[in-house]
Amino acid sequence: MIVAVDGPTASGKGTIAKALAAHFHLPHLDTGLLYRAVGRQCLLDGGDPDDPVAALAACSFPEGLLLDPELRSETTGGLASRVSVHPAVRQALYERQRSFALQPGGAVLDGRDIGTVIAPEAGTKLFVIASVEARAQRRFLEMQAQQREITLEAIAADLAARDERDRSRKDAPLVAAPDAIVIDTSDLRREEAVAAAIAAVDARRDQVGEA
DSSP states (O other), X not given: OEEXXXXXXXXXXXXXXXXXXXXXXXXXXXXXXXXXXXXXXXXXXXXXXXXXXXXXXXGGOOGGGGGOGGGGSHHHHHHHHHHTTOHHHHHHHHHHHHHHHTSTTOEEEEESSIIIIIOTTOSEEEEEEOOHHHXXXXXXXXXXXXXXXXXXXXXXXXXXXXXXXXXXXXXXXSOOOTTOEEEEOTTOOHHHHHHHHHHHHHHHHHHHTOO
């Protein structure tokens, strides 16, 4: 049982993916964290995230970097979006994600190209969306809770810029798979979004007769 959860930044896909993994007792991988680690490592190396050579070199980041709380910052999120446009970076991380998806028993993965590139054979594909305004407000509250100084306007502008990069990149653009179930979380509370996702997975499993 493979569940692919795709969508733009702050749409709620991570929250949904974690809840699905807990509900169905499956391992979970936040693939965006891998790209954030590459972006962070590139910065630490003094490299340019827009340079494909520097970005590829950063793919050899140490495992311990995945525990760095700085990976959740808006700055690192922007770096992740920039390094992710390089085909060599995506290929370097492809096998790691693919092997996670194909492990015995299945898995839940969230990202931007899970249902289209990493695991196109996933039994259930969800594409989680939300308006820029709703996403910016959520991220703003998160940053306030972490006592990070940033304005709501700056977050909204950054999200819009990331969306454009993610959707327009030539390699693995952010796009819903043809058979993906779209869930708009703009006006949903966390519990409602999770319930909608669980219902969608259950319905798709019933359709294919998946145990």
